[in-house]
Every structure is written in C-alpha cells, then in structure tokens.
C-alpha cells in the first residue's frame with residue numbers, strides 16, 4: 001500500500017514578514033511587540049525560558065524584565081529597552 005503525499009501548500013508567511021506595521025500593535029515597537037507577546041512552545045513558564053526577556057502585565061500595562069536567576073524575579077522597566085518609549089507602568093493605577 002502506497003501513501004500518496006498531497007502537495008504541500010505553504011501558507012503565505014512571506015507576505016506577513018514584510019516590515020509593515022502589524023494591524024494590532026499593542027506595544028511601542030516591533031521588538032517589544034515580539035518579546036512581550038512571545039510564547040515559547042517549549043516552556044509553559046516564561047521564567048524557565050532563556051528566550052523570554054519580557055513579561056507584560058496587561059491589566060496594569062506594566063512591563064517586567066525577567067531575571068534569569070532560577071527564580072521568578074522581574075525588574076519593572078519604565079522605558080522600552082529598544083526604542084526608549086516611556087512605558088505607562090503600574091504607578092498609573
């Protein structure tokens with residue numbers, strides 16, 4: 001019995017990789033957008049993931065820089081490390 005492989009149709013990812021601003025930009029820049037929304041497929045807990053730099057707390061619109069010391073420490077950041085935008089932090093609550 002032979003399996004017939006269907007022709008693989010690639011999704012049009014190339015179009016979405018162009019450098020236009022994404023329609024639903026919730027952060028100050030694309031770098032922050034990437035890291036704040038980053039979800040690692042391998043680590044359910046962001047503190048376990050070496051690729052996860054930023055945690056974003058939506059209710060207070062605050063950003064924390066993950067301290068990878070084996071625990072779950074964060075440093076609240078007031079300015080974007082990439083573009084320098086002043087971030088509205090938890091003090092506004």
Ligand SMILES: [Zn+2]
Nearest residue numbers: 028029080083
């Ligand atoms: Zn930024």
Ligand SMILES: [Zn+2]
Nearest residue numbers: 040042043049
């Ligand atoms: Zn990971």
